[in-house]
Amino acid sequence: MSVIIAGKIDAIMPHLFILSKDSEEYRSILESSSLPELIIESELTEECEIIFGAPSSIRDVLDKLPNLRWVQSMWAGVEPLLDPSLRKDYILTNARGVFGGLMSEYVIGYLLAYERKIFQRADSQKNKVWDKTLTGSLRGKTVGLLGVGSIGADVAQAAKFFGMTVRGFTRESESSEHVDSYFHGGQLLDFVTGLDYLVSILPNTEETQKIVDAGVLNALPSHALFINVGRGSAVDESALLEALNQKKISGAVLDVFEQEPLPKKHPFWETPNLAMTFHTSAPSLPKDIANVFIENYRFYMEGKPLKYQVNFERGY
Amino acid sequence: MSVIIAGKIDAIMPHLFILSKDSEEYRSILESSSLPELIIESELTEECEIIFGAPSSIRDVLDKLPNLRWVQSMWAGVEPLLDPSLRKDYILTNARGVFGGLMSEYVIGYLLAYERKIFQRADSQKNKVWDKTLTGSLRGKTVGLLGVGSIGADVAQAAKFFGMTVRGFTRESESSEHVDSYFHGGQLLDFVTGLDYLVSILPNTEETQKIVDAGVLNALPSHALFINVGRGSAVDESALLEALNQKKISGAVLDVFEQEPLPKKHPFWETPNLAMTFHTSAPSLPKDIANVFIENYRFYMEGKPLKYQVNFERGY
Incomplete structure (x- = not known):
């Protein structure tokens, strides 16, 4: 049920959880970007509908997120989320355009x-x-x-x-x-x-x-x-x-x-x-990857198609 | 005195001497380019009005060329020809655009x-x-x-x-x-x-x-x-x-x-x-350098200004 608070509908204030070893850096970039409506959770809760993070970590929490609607991967590669045993009832976007x-x-x-x-x-x-x-x-x-x-x-x-x-x-x-x-x-x-x-x-x-x-x-x-x-x-x-x-x-x-x-x-x-070269060719730099999230978040809030959607069938 | 041979004036058939350790390669490139009127000498003669070569070698023959009009350097650097004791009564062009x-x-x-x-x-x-x-x-x-x-x-x-x-x-x-x-x-x-x-x-x-x-x-x-x-x-x-x-x-x-x-x-x-890196950054490759000569030779025969003229005062 939606509750109206100060003229806004609670249901459209999305809860985000950031799942990365660099969570603090990402949080600080997102907070300084004044994204409309966004609530950044400090712990993983059932309310979270957006996850922004590393696929290998997200994989382990997929079944704890009844309200999950969108996952923004911090990596280009999303193999950990493609396992046939995992749910695929959400929008998965990966990091592109920065590498x-x-x-x-x-x-x-x-x-x-x-x-x-x-x-x-x-x-x-x-x-x-x-x-x-x-x-x-x-x-x-x-x-x-x-x-x-x-x-x-x-x-x-x-x-x-x-x-x-x-x-x-x-x-x-x-x-x-x-x-x-x-x-x-x-x-x-x-x-x-x-x-x-x-x-x-x-x-x-x-x-x-x-x-x-x-x-x-x-x-x-x-x-x-x-x-x-x-x-x-x-x-x-x-x-x-x-x-x-x-x-x-x-x-x-x-x-x-x-x-x-x-x-x-x-x-x-x-x-x-x-x-x-030890998998160093194109590091995911938080300021670059955060920009991918920020751009997509604006599309998300406007109800527009997100960029860099992964097709679960093709795997990219 | 000009002698007319088969409708052409001998005086406008310029004599070229190539002065380089790669003379044979340059000669073969120029010969296959069918340059109009050009006579490529196999020895340095007084008739030579064009010299195409390495500045360090050209320097030593400058006073043997009464008819010299144009020197096309195979190098970008022409220091050897800038010595105050040397003649400067000819057009000096260097190799540019290829390096x-x-x-x-x-x-x-x-x-x-x-x-x-x-x-x-x-x-x-x-x-x-x-x-x-x-x-x-x-x-x-x-x-x-x-x-x-x-x-x-x-x-x-x-x-x-x-x-x-x-x-x-x-x-x-x-x-x-x-x-x-x-x-x-x-x-x-x-x-x-x-x-x-x-x-x-x-x-x-x-x-x-x-x-x-x-x-x-x-x-x-x-x-x-x-x-x-x-x-x-x-x-x-x-x-x-x-x-x-x-x-x-x-x-x-x-x-x-x-x-x-x-x-x-x-x-x-x-x-x-x-x-x-031992002065290897931009080698003078004969096919590239020959093209500089070929282009300039066409201008020369048309009486147009040559490209890449060196100003003897400035030194480049």
């Missing part, structure tokens, strides 16, 4: 480190060798993006800025103007043939499991570099290990792994031409 | 290596440490460009692409739309105050000698990174050494030095937080 810039910096940074021989030059300096080896360039190279959502579109734009040709592999969408040619479904091997760089930005879904397998790695030129900034599950790690050890490809840069943190005994730690 | 992309890749590459802690992550991998240290970002940072010619304008554009604020220090020009604010003359210390990154792209002229001195380095914030892709002469190397050793700035990336190759005994080799 593209960081991911572009990461991808361009490691491509340049590779072409510019940044590690080799550091070794030459150590050995006091005036190393005039010619550097490579991004200009004229061809990059293939496995997955072209909002992050992929930003990476595509950065690749175009540096004069690359950009191929995109997607389920069906062809929405980025910065992708020169799109590939879908059965065209995976055509997509990778002749690439200088293969970059996976794929989420973890049933369809993306081990999509980067021996077949894909064998189809790449031997000078190709592989970068994974999506999810570790998209890669057949044994096949990648073999491709690197047998020099079927030139190198790999991995931000994500099947198991994280990577077990100490995993051979990746010592695989030649493999650089790893 | 900007490579220089941008270099600058962005090393800024990203710094922000993304690329070397630190490599060490963590070596030590099998799952290193979740937060990465930095270029977005929102302020870069100061010492010298904003055609290369600087390209670096400015790349910096804007990554969301940086761009300051430019020039003699007087304010021609790049990608520079947010310009500084000149006595404003050097204002220009560097508060910069996250200082990038020198200055040529070697009287006015740029040791412009990056103790005063400039002291005015930089302690977290600042200094990059030199211009000429080594623009830096007071002792002052830089002291700034790095005393951690007055966070680091330096040097492509150029007062003396090259850098002497083995120079303390830079072992200075902490100094990365060096």
Whole structure:
């Protein structure tokens, strides 16, 4: 039953709970943004209809929220909430639009480190060798993006800025103007043939499991570099290990792994031409992620469609 | 006296000599470009009116060329031809427009290596440490460009692409739309105050000698990174050494030095937080440099002003 207080209907004053190790920082950002009507609870109560937090934590409280209407994930990846055993009777939105810039910096940074021989030059300096080896360039190279959502579109734009040709592999969408040619479904091997760089930005879904397998790695030129900034599950790690050890490809840069943190005994730690970055490519910075919530909250209060809704069927 | 051959005037068939260790490659590119009227000499003769080559080699033949009208330098830097004892009764054009992309890749590459802690992550991998240290970002940072010619304008554009604020220090020009604010003359210390990154792209002229001195380095914030892709002469190397050793700035990336190759005994080799790249930032690639010549040759034959003319007084 709705109770009218000072001209407002209590039912439309939504109760929010923030579920994150950085709750205090988020609360302080939201409080200073004077969001209309919002009640930020300091404990999880049955009244909460909005949860803003980390999917791995939200998963454990889903059945304590009879009034749940909307979950805003602080991450791009929402796998913990997709488990078939979990309820899906709410709107799930993820964090998008904030990682593209960081991911572009990461991808361009490691491509340049590779072409510019940044590690080799550091070794030459150590050995006091005036190393005039010619550097490579991004200009004229061809990059293939496995997955072209909002992050992929930003990476595509950065690749175009540096004069690359950009191929995109997607389920069906062809929405980025910065992708020169799109590939879908059965065209995976055509997509990778002749690439200088293969970059996976794929989420973890049933369809993306081990999509980067021996077949894909064998189809790449031997000078190709592989970068994974999506999810570790998209890669057949044994096949990648073999491709690197047998020099079927030139190198790999991995931000994500099947198991994280990577077990100490995993051979990746010592695989030649493999650089790893410990899932740091695009950190969720509270000020960025809070802005996603704030924008969506305004839509929520106006009864408009929320941005970045996750389709529970597709998983992204 | 002009002799008419097959309807053409011999006097307008210019004789070219190519003076470079890559002469054969240049000759083959020019020959396949079917340039009208051009006669490419295989030896240096008195008839040569055009020289296309490396300034350090051209310097030695200047007095053997009574018909010299135009020198196209294969380099951006033309110091060897500026010596007061040398003739200056010809048009000198340098190589421009081809280095900007490579220089941008270099600058962005090393800024990203710094922000993304690329070397630190490599060490963590070596030590099998799952290193979740937060990465930095270029977005929102302020870069100061010492010298904003055609290369600087390209670096400015790349910096804007990554969301940086761009300051430019020039003699007087304010021609790049990608520079947010310009500084000149006595404003050097204002220009560097508060910069996250200082990038020198200055040529070697009287006015740029040791412009990056103790005063400039002291005015930089302690977290600042200094990059030199211009000429080594623009830096007071002792002052830089002291700034790095005393951690007055966070680091330096040097492509150029007062003396090259850098002497083995120079303390830079072992200075902490100094990365060096041995004058490789923007190699003169024959296909790029040949295009500069080809374009200018067409202007030359049409009697139009040549591009990239060097002002002997200013030295660039």
